[in-house]
Amino acid sequence: MDTKDNEFLKRIQATFRIEAEEHIKSFSDGLIELEKTKTTESQSGMIETLFREVHSLKGAARSVGKKEIESVCQPLESLFSSLKRNEITMNPGLFDLFHKIGENLSRLVNSEGSQQTPVERQTLREMIQQLRQLTPEPITNGTQDVSKLQSEVKSVEAAPVEVKSLEVKGESPTNVAKAIEPAMDELPVSKPAFAEMVRISISKLDPLLQQAEEFLQTKIAFNQQTSELIQILRDVEEWKTETMKWRGRRSTASVIQWNEWQDKNEVRLNNLETHLVKVTRFMEKERFSLDRQVTDHLDAMKQVLMLPVSSLVEAFPGMVREISREQNKEIEFIILGSDLEIDKRILEELKDPLNHLIRNSIDHGIGTPRERELQHKLPRGKITMAFVAKENGLVEISVSDDGKGIDKEKVLKAALKTEAISPDAAEKLNEDEIFSLIYQSGVSTSAIITDLSGRGLGLPIVSEKVDKLNGKLTVETEKNFGTTFRILIPMSLAAFRGILVSLREFEFILPTMNVERVMRVTPEELKTVENHETICIGEDVISVVSLADVLGLPERRKETSRSSSAESQSSGNIRIVVLISGENRMAFKVDEVLDEHQVLVKGLGKLLKRVRNISGVTILGSGKIVPVLHISDLMKSAVRTAGRKKGTQDEGKASTKSRKILVAEDSITSRTLLKNILETAGYHVVTAVDGFDAFTRAKSEEFDLIVTDVDMPRLNGFELTIKIKNDKKLSEMPVVLVTSLESREDRERGIEAGADAYIIKSKFDQGNLLEVIKKLI
Amino acid sequence: MKTENRVLLKKRAVEMAKEPELKTEGSEYIGIIAFTLSEENYGIETDFVREVYHIKEFTALPGVPSYILGVINVRGKILEVIDLKKLFNLPEKGIGELNKVIILHNDQMEFGILADVVHGTQIVAVKDIRAVPYTVSGIGEEYLMGVTKERLIILSAENLLTDKSIIVNEEVI
Numbered sequence: 001m002d003t004k005d006n007e008f009l010k011r012i013q014a015t016f017r018i019e020a021e022e023h024i025k026s027f028s029d030g031l032i033e034l035e036k037t038k039t040t041e042s043q044s045g046m047i048e049t050l051f052r053e054v055h056s057l058k059g060a061a062r063s064v065g066k067k068e069i070e071s072v073c074q075p076l077e078s079l080f081s082s083l084k085r086n087e088i089t090m091n092p093g094l095f096d097l098f099h100k101i102g103e104n105l106s107r108l109v110n111s112e113g114s115q116q117t118p119v120e121r122q123t124l125r126e127m128i129q130q131l132r133q134l135t136p137e138p139i140t141n142g143t144q145d146v147s148k149l150q151s152e153v154k155s156v157e158a159a160p161v162e163v164k165s166l167e168v169k170g171e172s173p174t175n176v177a178k179a180i181e182p183a184m185d186e187l188p189v190s191k192p193a194f195a196e197m198v199r200i201s202i203s204k205l206d207p208l209l210q211q212a213e214e215f216l217q218t219k220i221a222f223n224q225q226t227s228e229l230i231q232i233l234r235d236v237e238e239w240k241t242e243t244m245k246w247r248g249r250r251s252t253a254s255v256i257q258w259n260e261w262q263d264k265n266e267v268r269l270n271n272l273e274t275h276l277v278k279v280t281r282f283m284e285k286e287r288f289s290l291d292r293q294v295t296d297h298l299d300a301m302k303q304v305l306m307l308p309v310s311s312l313v314e315a316f317p318g319m320v321r322e323i324s325r326e327q328n329k330e331i332e333f334i335i336l337g338s339d340l341e342i343d344k345r346i347l348e349e350l351k352d353p354l355n356h357l358i359r360n361s362i363d364h365g366i367g368t369p370r371e372r373e374l375q376h377k378l379p380r381g382k383i384t385m386a387f388v389a390k391e392n393g394l395v396e397i398s399v400s401d402d403g404k405g406i407d408k409e410k411v412l413k414a415a416l417k418t419e420a421i422s423p424d425a426a427e428k429l430n431e432d433e434i435f436s437l438i439y440q441s442g443v444s445t446s447a448i449i450t451d452l453s454g455r456g457l458g459l460p461i462v463s464e465k466v467d468k469l470n471g472k473l474t475v476e477t478e479k480n481f482g483t484t485f486r487i488l489i490p491m492s493l494a495a496f497r498g499i500l501v502s503l504r505e506f507e508f509i510l511p512t513m514n515v516e517r518v519m520r521v522t523p524e525e526l527k528t529v530e531n532h533e534t535i536c537i538g539e540d541v542i543s544v545v546s547l548a549d550v551l552g553l554p555e556r557r558k559e560t561s562r563s564s565s566a567e568s569q570s571s572g573n574i575r576i577v578v579l580i581s582g583e584n585r586m587a588f589k590v591d592e593v594l595d596e597h598q599v600l601v602k603g604l605g606k607l608l609k610r611v612r613n614i615s616g617v618t619i620l621g622s623g624k625i626v627p628v629l630h631i632s633d634l635m636k637s638a639v640r641t642a643g644r645k646k647g648t649q650d651e652g653k654a655s656t657k658s659r660k661i662l663v664a665e666d667s668i669t670s671r672t673l674l675k676n677i678l679e680t681a682g683y684h685v686v687t688a689v690d691g692f693d694a695f696t697r698a699k700s701e702e703f704d705l706i707v708t709d710v711d712m713p714r715l716n717g718f719e720l721t722i723k724i725k726n727d728k729k730l731s732e733m734p735v736v737l738v739t740s741l742e743s744r745e746d747r748e749r750g751i752e753a754g755a756d757a758y759i760i761k762s763k764f765d766q767g768n769l770l771e772v773i774k775k776l777i
Numbered sequence: 778m779k780t781e782n783r784v785l786l787k788k789r790a791v792e793m794a795k796e797p798e799l800k801t802e803g804s805e806y807i808g809i810i811a812f813t814l815s816e817e818n819y820g821i822e823t824d825f826v827r828e829v830y831h832i833k834e835f836t837a838l839p840g841v842p843s844y845i846l847g848v849i850n851v852r853g854k855i856l857e858v859i860d861l862k863k864l865f866n867l868p869e870k871g872i873g874e875l876n877k878v879i880i881l882h883n884d885q886m887e888f889g890i891l892a893d894v895v896h897g898t899q900i901v902a903v904k905d906i907r908a909v910p911y912t913v914s915g916i917g918e919e920y921l922m923g924v925t926k927e928r929l930i931i932l933s934a935e936n937l938l939t940d941k942s943i944i945v946n947e948e949v950i
Contacts, residue, residue, distance in 0.1 A: 551839040607857040609946040625836040
């Protein structure tokens with residue numbers, strides 16, 4: 001095949017991929033819809049739609065020679081036509097099969113066949129087999145079925161489509177089966193990378209084109225004016241040369257000649273003036289129109305970036321379905337206001353937090369049908385996600401469930417356990433303050449850590465993201481009635497403005513949106529309360545810290561000390577910037593407040609993935625790089641700095657080196673792997689070959705934590721956990737179960753046995769394990 | 778022009794037009810950029826060098842490990858600069874007039890390393906690179922490829938670029 005054909009094939013396959021994704025998406029959406037629908041009438045309409053999606057996908061696959069996709073669509077389509085004829089009816093098993101097929105099709109579309117593992121190929125074959133068995137047998141004659149179809153199916157338009165598919169099916173079940181297998185082995189190896197794509201409505205693109213054309217006009221006009229200016233400059237230069245000549249003739253020229261020269265100069269000057277006035281007038285006019293054009297263009301571009309919420313939430317129903325299946329829960333998931341448009345960049349930032357909120361609702365909110373019945377609720381739980389436009393360009397997003405509600409006592413207990421608050425402080429908290437503890441990292445009411453939740457990280461992530469978007473997060477909850485999380489954020493991103501401050505020889509940008517006020521105070525206004533400096537602003541007393549101390553800047557060297565600080569010292573005034581982040585408010589001392597800039601924030605490079613207290617950098621007009629400070633980091637650091645000053649010098653330095661971990665695992669490969677991971681992280685590791693060995697070692701040596709496999713000879717992981725938790729001396733030692741058993745029963749057995757964490761090997765990566773261990777010891 | 782001059786020039790031209798002797802098996806030789814760090818001579822493979830950039834100013838960042846000198850603006854792009862002297866525990870010399878940054882890159886990573894003086898490129902035969910004498914090795918050993926007869930210490934750009942442990946990823950909790 002020559003390269004041109006190859007190119008074409010590649011392009012057509014890319015197009016196919018996009019189309020196929022759409023069909024599969026509608027197919028999965030349709031299935032979820034179908035599951036919700038109760039009346040037979042609307043059900044048959046939906047089955048019809050699903051049938052068409054499958055049929056179109058099949059056609060598309062065939063046209064680009066994707067035999068393996070076609071081979072799945074074929075029996076799937078037949079099964080749907082049986083469903084249409086009511087020869088069989090939908091049941092939960094079928095839904096599961098269809099969803100599985102949907103997932104596999106999507107995988108097939110996105111990966112080239114040659115990269116399929118034998119296992120995947122096997123699953124595919126099994127699915128095809130299953131589909132065949134489910135289809136009522138046998139259809140030998142296409143025409144016969146058409147007559148049957150025409151009498152039974154209301155929708156006549158679909159009939160011709162049906163004929164075609166039936167004929168194909170009727171003649172070739174074995175042929176297709178034969179065709180599949182070689183097709184799976186012979187696919188090309190190349191796998192082109194795909195860029196992210198966005199769908200934009202034509203109505204948004206038209207103004208963009210118009211504006212671009214307008215720019216063209218302006219460009220032409222400016223070109224003309226530039227030529228004019230060049231001409232003026234030439235005239236002036238010529239005139240200057242002549243004037244220089246006249247200078248030499250000062251003594252020899254006659255009065256008449258001088259007068260002539262003078263007249264000539266006047267004319268020239270007048271000409272020049274007219275010329276310049278013309279150019280200036282024009283420039284002034286164009287400047288305003290250019291201003292307008294740029295603003296319009298920017299607005300239109302922002303409109304292009306506004307995408308409907310549906311593009312964000314489309315993955316959620318599937319996720320809810322999957323998780324609730326896993327946990328044996330029944331959940332109705334409703335999305336409201338999905339046609340609202342929000343800036344793409346904000347939507348992207350929202351994906352994670354909303355994901356966490358939904359998981360949270362399923363995991364902690366909604367109970368199993370039995371639990372719910374005991375509380376006199378419908379067995380089927382309900383989660384609603386609503387997007388509502390509010391005034392001032394804000395949008396409110398709420399995620400509510402009709403579940404158990406947040407247990408105040410449990411939150412308090414968890415917070416005390418992780419030492420997020422002290423017992424004294426806990427007593428003084430009001431209800432809102434207690435609920436705000438759930439946003440703190442590490443606080444979880446879950447009895448056990450699993451892959452899904454319980455690590456107490458979900459809500460802190462939500463809270464941080466919302467902070468970053470300059471939004472507000474609130475929670476309302478009532479025991480046994482449910483919980484609602486509300487996020488209030490702007491729909492579009494404002495240009496980033498920052499205040500430039502100087503500190504010793506450094507300069508930093510503080511995001512203007514976090515700056516409440518900038519002020520000068522006298523030293524007398526700073527009052528010390530419990531060893532902290534504070535200041536009164538209106539009714540409030542807020543703490544004051546030195547930004548340089550919080551950032552840990554080196555002391556300024558004497559010789560570089562500039563006059564500015566000396567000046568501020570001598571005048572006795574202290575410059576203070578009051579920052580706000582979410583609910584927190586804090587005042588920071590700086591040397592100098594220099595300027596406000598509109599800035600473009602750039603990320604640090606690849607080596608500096610995340611630096612504490614810094615969210616990025618910006619390049620000033622002078623080319624100088626200035627770090628942009630991360631306000632919520634800064635507040636946390638400030639609390640730490642203040643705490644350190646009070647006494648404890650090196651709390652964060654409790655090195656992992658001294659920590660000793662016992663690893664119980666019968667497989668030598670897994671054992672070595674675990675040992676390596678933990679030792680690399682700086683832990684001291686002792687290994688045991690089974691549960692019994694581990695228990696003996698634990699009795700004779702002291703360990704900070706034990707990591708154990710479940711399936712082991714002599715004493716398995718559950719039994720070992722129970723023995724440890726019942727041992728007087730060992731009961732405090734955290735137990736982490738690492739297992740290949742991924743089932744709810746096992747997780748529950750783990751909880752019963754008293755394990756502190758449960759990590760599944762298939763999802764196992766070292767980051768996950770280390771993170772859990774770090775949290776436990 | 779005199780004939781003898783013409784002959785001489787001709788001879789020179791022929792000499793210069795000659796293709797440089799082909800270093801046959803490619804893997805036997807590597808191109809390196811030689812530079813000085815605190816009086817010691819180092820070399821690093823040219824394959825991983827994007828450019829040598831003259832550093833006029835840099836911005837130090839608070840809260841980063843000491844081996845991160847700071848960030849520089851390379852034609853509008855932000856780039857981190859590593860101070861190998863800190864990584865290798867070499868005596869400090871301070872940033873003088875002649876400071877250059879050697880920009881290293883591969884598919885995943887890109888950063889600059891600070892050099893006191895950059896001497897230029899040269900070709901080194903792989904067989905001439907010996908293991909580092911025991912006494913010299915120590916901190917930074919994992920980044921050393923070896924040392925030549927001329928006591929040029931060859932750094933492994935690849936090991937530097939792929940070392941996950943020098944990546945800063947720190948959040949305030």
